[in-house]
Amino acid sequence: MKLCFSIDALSASGARAWRLLENQRWRECIYSEPLKDGDARVTDKKTAEDWSGRRLERDKELVLVPKKKAGTFDFLMRGTFAHAVLHRDSSAPLPDKTQMLECIAALNPGTxxxxxxxxxxxxTALDSSSTPMISNLDIAVRGEIASSGDYIGPRASRDEKMMDELYRQFLAGWLDHLNSSNMNVFVPDAEKLKDEADYIEAIRNWQCESAA
Structure with missing residues (x-):
């Protein structure tokens, strides 16, 4: 599986977007569009994370200049911010339900x-009290934070109805991630879900940029 990130800047209104080039200049683009010759291809996750969430301002020559990274609540303010956009050059895997159940069963309630x-x-799972989540490019699709044994741990993993619904939520989020190239995608509300088979078919039929 071949992966890289582009660095796309999005205006506050979402009406305009720019992409970082190999020469460190920017070109106007459609946000998350397929890669073109000359686009910067970032393969180092740490470098991509350093760009993600960084505020950008225009100088006198109308060139985008990176400033400090956004704080926790800065996205409520207007401005242009950089985003790390994932690009795949191969088909996407289908998340495995059995592996999800094993992961949940291994978690200790109380954390x-x-x-x-x-x-x-x-x-996989992280301890949200000690591991950063904002601009964390390990996270493609995320669920809700939970510490109760009703939702994580061995007992929760045996709740077949809840686990079926949770798996469908992650399938829906995974498909959204594939189609949008966005990271840190939240799973949708359960009320908005389609049948599991619909998501599986769509994920299997999804094509990467080079095949589309």
Whole structure:
């Protein structure tokens, strides 16, 4: 699986977007569009994370200049921010339900766990009290934070109805991630879900940029 990030800047209104080039200049683009010759291809996750959430301002020559990274609540303010956009050059894996159940069963209640999917479609969890989540490019799709044994741990993993619904939520979020190239995608509300088979078919039919 070949992956890289582009650095796309999005205006406050979302009406305009720019992409970082290999020569460190910018070109106007459609946000998350396929890569073109000359676009910067960032393969180092730390470098991409350093760009993600960074405020950008125009200088006198109308060139975008990176400033400090956004704070927790800065996205409520107007401005242009940089985003790391994932690009795949191969088909996407189908997240495995059995692996999700094993991951949930292994979590100890009492810790505020965030269950999420990595860019490889692998379920894992992080302790949200000690691990940053904003601009964390390990997180492709994320669920809700939970610490109760009703939602994580061995007992929760045996709740078939809840686990079926949660898996469908992650399938829906995974498909959204694939189609949008966005990171840190929240799973949708359960009321908005389609049948599991619909998501599985759509994920299997999804095409990467080079095949589309």
């Amino acid at each position: 505020p766990w965030l269950l999420y999917l990595t860019v490889a479609g692998h379920f």
